[in-house]
Structure formats: C-alpha cells, structure tokens
Amino acid sequence: MTPSVEREHRRSGGGRGGGARGRRNIALLILAIETSCDETAAAVVEDGHLVLSNVIASQHDLHAEYAGVVPELASRAHSERVLPVVRKAISEAGINLHRVDAIAVGNRPGLIGSLLVGVAAAKALAWSLAKPLIGVDHVHAHLYSGLLGAGPGGRHEANFPALGLVVSGGHTALYHVDSPIDVRRLGSTIDDAVGEAFDKAATILGLPYPGGPNLDRLTQTPGADDRAFDFPVSRIAPDSLDFSFSGLKTSLLYAVRGVPQRGGHFLKDHTWLSESSRADLAASFQRAAVGAVILKLQRAVQGGRYRSILAGGGVTANSLLRRRLDEVAKQHSLALFLPPLDLCVDNAAMIAGVAYHLLSAGRVSDLSLQAMPTTSC
Ligand code: KG4
Ligand code: ZN
Numbered sequence: 001m002t003p004s005v006e007r008e009h010r011r012s013g014g015g016r017g018g019g020a021r022g023r024r025n026i027a028l029l030i031l032a033i034e035t036s037c038d039e040t041a042a043a044v045v046e047d048g049h050l051v052l053s054n055v056i057a058s059q060h061d062l063h064a065e066y067a068g069v070v071p072e073l074a075s076r077a078h079s080e081r082v083l084p085v086v087r088k089a090i091s092e093a094g095i096n097l098h099r100v101d102a103i104a105v106g107n108r109p110g111l112i113g114s115l116l117v118g119v120a121a122a123k124a125l126a127w128s129l130a131k132p133l134i135g136v137d138h139v140h141a142h143l144y145s146g147l148l149g150a151g152p153g154g155r156h157e158a159n160f161p162a163l164g165l166v167v168s169g170g171h172t173a174l175y176h177v178d179s180p181i182d183v184r185r186l187g188s189t190i191d192d193a194v195g196e197a198f199d200k201a202a203t204i205l206g207l208p209y210p211g212g213p214n215l216d217r218l219t220q221t222p223g224a225d226d227r228a229f230d231f232p233v234s235r236i237a238p239d240s241l242d243f244s245f246s247g248l249k250t251s252l253l254y255a256v257r258g259v260p261q262r263g264g265h266f267l268k269d270h271t272w273l274s275e276s277s278r279a280d281l282a283a284s285f286q287r288a289a290v291g292a293v294i295l296k297l298q299r300a301v302q303g304g305r306y307r308s309i310l311a312g313g314g315v316t317a318n319s320l321l322r323r324r325l326d327e328v329a330k331q332h333s334l335a336l337f338l339p340p341l342d343l344c345v346d347n348a349a350m351i352a353g354v355a356y357h358l359l360s361a362g363r364v365s366d367l368s369l370q371a372m373p374t375t376s377c
Contacts, residue, residue, distance in 0.1 A: 029093075030359070031100040031125070032352035033086065035118030036110025036138045037169070038062075038069045040081040043348035044093035044100065048180075048356030049155040051148055053092035054342065054349045057081045064209045068199075075113030082121045089348070100131060102364070104355030106348070107135035108372035109170065115371035123367055134355040135365040139375040140183055141350040142166045142312035143175060146337030148353050158337055159307035163300050167293060167321070168313030169195035169212075171375065172243050174300050177310055180357040183377050186300055187241025194289055195315045197245035201252050201285045205278055206270035216318050219286045221279035228280035229255055231288035233295060241296050245289065252285050290320045294328060301332050308335035317344040
C-alpha cells in the first residue's frame, strides 16, 4: 500500500456513499477507536468492508489475577495504550493520518471510564484533523463484524432483512436487521449474558481467566461427554425470544459444589473434580448454553422472513456455537455472516464498518458526543 496516496476505488458503479461525500471513485477510509471494556483497539477500514489494519491490545494479563475486569485498571491502561495503538493502526494501513476521511469511536455501551478514553481520543483527532466524528454503538457493531472482509464479489453483502444475534460478555440479544444501520431488538437476556455465564462457569470449574475460551478448549478433551450432565435449557415462554442463563449457572454450581448448607456454605469446592469429570461438566454446560442460544434463534427464524443471519460478539468464537449456527443457516437456506476469530472479540474494525454506513447516511456526531454505559439498540 502506498502511503498517503489516494487509491482508485475500482468497484463498479461508484459505490454507496459516493454522492454523500461528493468524491466518487475514491476510497473512503475510516479510522475507528474502541475502548469499551478491556481491549484497546484501533482500525482503518476502507469503504466499510476492507480492513486495512486491525490492532488490538488486550489487557487479559492485567486482569487475570482478579478473574475479571477491574474498571480502574482498564481505563488507566487504555489511557497509556490508545495513542500507540492508533499510531500502529495508521502505520499498518500504510497511510498518513491526514488521509483518513472520518474518525469513529465506540461510545456506548461499556465501562464509563474506559469509554471516556476512546471518546476523548476520537474527539481530539477529529477536531485537530477537521474530520467528521461518528459515535457507534458497540453492540450494534458486533452485528456488522461478519460483513467485514472481502467476499467473492469484493465485499460481503448481506441480504436483508437479516436476523441478528449478538452473544458477548455483556449482551445476548436477537435483532431484526433491515440494513447495516437499521436494527430493532427482538429479545435479550433477562439476567446474565451468555459470555458472562461461560466466564462464571469457568470460575466454578477452577479454570483460569479468560474463562470462555478456556472452557471451550476443555470441552475438546478427547472423551469429554456432553451428555454426562443434563443441565437446563431456559425456554421462558413458548413464544419468548428472551434468554436466561442464571438457572444453568446455578445448576453447574450445585453439580460441582453440592447444594448449599444452611447459611449458604458449600461443603466442597472444585478441587475434588477429576480431569475427566471437569471436561464432562464443561462439555455438558456448553451444550446447554449453546442449545439455549440456538433454541431462540430457531424460534426467531421461524417467526420471520429472513434472508440471512448476522452473528457477532465474543461467544461467536465458540467452536460448538459456530457449528450449530452453520447447521441452522443450512437448514433454513440462509446466508450466514459469522466473523473470523479475530473479529469475534472486541475490535475497532466493526466500529469503522458501521460508521461508514452512518456517514453515508449523514448521521455524524459532533464534539458533544457522550460516553454512555448502556446500549441504544
Ligand atoms: O464481545 P466480547 O469480546 O466483549 C464484550 O463485548 O463483552 O466478548 C467477550 C466474551 C467473554 O465473556 C468471553 O469469555 C467470551 O466472549 N468468549 C467465549 C469464547 N471466546 C470468547 N465464550 C465461549 N467460547 C469461546 N471460545
Ligand atoms: Zn463486545
């Protein structure tokens, strides 16, 4: 890639957004920043789909000894890392900072101290470069991550309406998606998010942080029996598209530690588990957790006329969920947009992707943009 050279945009037809920006045939580059939780990320994305760079500085080591994200540590680490990460994203994209057309930032939902770092950095860049600023909802952006990258026609084009599924550490929800920026929630978790349930299950089993990927790995132990324990799959009501994972988590807790005694004490901890019973428990938990997600997805597919499935969020890295999503899509002849593993977890490329469509629609923010703890979708 040639630094600071505006590359020809060779897609036929001029492309979406050409009129809005009044610069047909020139690629539109968005620099995005993401700091909502424990990853400091920056990316440069061309025309909403081609990822020129995707830099993620994970803080897992920092939070491991606390078995969870410590907000104060997270925001301090973001402050230290955000500019080096942005510099790396610009350099890996092979461009000059002045070449970017807009600055995007995940401004909600998340840890407020963490979000503030990204929002302040994005505002400073947008103001000093005199470029548009675009605030993007992080949960919404997870839905877009499977649309990044180049498909056979040079880009991934979802057929709408699509059924959206976000399964992350903080959110679990289904969406009716009419376009990349037109999203309506159909149902969501009434207690824990599925990623949170995976993380808590991993702690119950004595697995190190981050729990979800470690639990997934344990289920792949040769001989692990996913039917050894019959954990509950929540249905809530016959037509509900909401999720619940707290009963499943409690069932696992009791299976490992026994029923609590008077005063809430347990008679045992996880140290009595053999390696094979730990693997059986992990596999049985995973079957139930993934089963609960797939159950509601199937309900939603049957209740609407969808043409594709857009799935995103950290738990889409789960090996069993990926297989089951593929099966559902094939069974209903739906196109499945599932992110590659590096785009399942928090990243800034997905923020840039949504920002491209917001910019094309004229939906830009200004310097009054706020960091918000809750999602807008
Ligand atoms: O999307 P994400 O990076 O952050 C949030 O927006 O929350 O998701 C992180 C969540 C964590 O709960 C993590 O344990 C879970 O995704 N996760 C997994 C796997 N990889 C990440 N859960 C199950 N299996 C995995 N392979
Ligand atoms: Zn996320």
